[in-house]
Amino acid sequence: MPGLIRRTLLLGGVAAAAGGVALWRWRAPGDTELAYGSDPAQTLDIQNPRGGTAAPVLVIFHAGDFATGDKADVVVWPEWLAAGIAVVRVNTRASGAARWPAQADDALAAVVHLQRNGADLGLDPARMVLMGQGAGAYLAVTTALSLVEVGLPPKAVVSLYGPMDFSTLDADLKTLGRTPSRGPADAASSPESRLLGFTVGEKRDAARAASPLARLDRMREPLPPILIRHGDADTLVADLQAKRLREAWLAADPKAAIDYKLVPGAGHGGEAFESDPVKADVLGFVEQALG
Template sequence: MPGLIRRSLLIGGAAAALGGVALWRWQKPGATELVYDSDPAQVLDIQYPRGRAAAPVLVIFHGGDFATGDKADIEVWPEWLDAGIAVVRVNTRLSGQAPWPAQADDALAAVVHLQRSGADIGLDPARMVLMGQGAGAYLAVTTALSLVEVGLVPKGVVSLYGPMDFSTLDADVKTLGRTPARGPADDPASPESRLLGFAVGAKRDAARAASPLARLERMAEPLPPILIRHGDADAMVADLQAKRLREAWIAADPKAVIDYKLVPGAGHGGAAFETGEVRSDLLAFVQQALG
C-alpha cells in the first residue's frame, strides 16, 4: 500500500504540474516534439519506429556539463528504430537557468509525462530504458533511482562516462595520475559548483549528498539492470566514478544485473562509444531489457 500511495502522489503531482500544458497529437512516422512542463527548455522529442503497435521506449539525456548541450546533439541510431524502439531525447533546464535539483525534477517530470500519456502517443511506457552520456548519465541514474523509490522501476539503465559523485572528481583524476582535461571541480566556477549553487570544495559533504551514490547507500529496493561504460583514459571524469557506481549498485542490490566494462584507450566520449564493441553492447543490452 505505501508504494501505491507514493506512485499516486508522484503521478498526481506531475499531472498538477502539467495542468497548463496542451494535449498533443502524435504523428507517425518521424519525430514529434512535446512540451512536458511550462518552461521553454522543458521539451522532448520522440522518433518513432515503423509499425502501428505501441513501441517500447529508450529515453536519452544529453551531456554538456549541465550547462550546455541540446537533445538534438544526440544521434538516433537507426538500429533502435529498426528494432521497433521509440527514441525519446530530453532537454532539461541548464544550470544557468536553474540550480540543482531542477534538472533532476525536469528529467523525472519528462518520464512521468511519457508514462501518463504513453497510450495516447503510441508508446508502451511499461517498457522503458533510461540512458545518458556524461552529465546525462548522472540524470539517467538519478531518475532511475527516483522511479525505483516509487515502484515504477524502468527496464534498464545505461550510464556512459558519467560523473557520479562530484565530491571526488578531482581526487579521482589525481589518484589515477592523469593530467586534468579541465579546471578543478572543487573550484567555485566549475560546472559542478555552478550547478549545485556552491563550491564543491567548500561543501564536499553537501556535494556528496546530491549524488546518485549517496542515494544508493540508502536504498534497499530491487534495482533494474544497468550497463556502465567508461573510457580508461578519461581525464575529465575518471573511470573510478564508474567503478564506484558499479560497487554501489551491487551493495544496494546484490542480485542486480550489471554489465560493466572500461573502454580501452577511450577518453570522455567520442567515437569509441558510438562504434564497434560498445555500440554492439548497447544495442544488445537495450533490446534484451525491453524484451
C-alpha cells in the same frame, strides 16, 4: 507511506512542477516534438519506428555539463528504430537557468509524462530503458532511482562516461595520475558548483549528498539491470566514478545484473562510444531488456 499513495503524491508533484498539461507539435510521421512543462527548455522529441503496435521506449539524456548541449546532439542509431524501439531525447533546464535539483525534477517529469500519455503517443511506457551520456548519465541514474523508490522501475539503465559523485571528481583524477582537461570541479566556477549553487570544495558533504551514489547507499531493494561504460583514459571524469557506481549498485542489490566495462584508450565520449564494440554492447543490452 503506502506504495500507491507515495507514487500518487510524487508523480502528481512532478506534474505540477512541470507546469501542467504538455502541448505537442507534430513534425512528421513518426517524429514528434512536445513540451512536458511550461518552461521553454522542458521539451522532448520522439522518433517512433514504423508499425502499428505500441513501441517500447529508450529515453536518452544528453551530455553537456548540465549547462550546455541539446537533445539534438544525441545521434539516434537507426538500429533502434529497426528493432521497433521508439527513441525519446530529453532536454532539461540548464544550470544557468535553474539550480539542482531542477534538472532531476525535469527528467522525472518527462518520464512521468511518457508514462501517462504513452498510449496516445504510440508508446508502451511499461517497457522503458533510461540512458545517459556524460552529465545525462547522472540524470538517467538519478531518475531510475526515483522510479525504483515509487515502485515504477525502468526495465534497465545505461550509463555512459557519467560523473556519479561531484565531491570526488578532482581526487579521482589525482589518484589515477591524470592531468585534468579542464579546471577543478572543486572550484566555485566549475559546472558542478554552478549546478549545485555552492562551491563543491567548500561543501563536499553536501555535494556528495546530491549524488546518485549517496542515494544508493541508503537503498536496499531490487534494482534494474545496468550497463556501465567509461573510457579508461578519460581526463574529465575519472573511470573510478564508474567503478563506484558498479559497487554501489551491487551493494544496494547484490542480485542486480550489472554489465560493467572500461573502454580501452577512450576519453570522455567520442567515437569510441558511437561504434563497436560499445555500440554493439548497448544495442544488445537494450534490446534484451525491452524484449
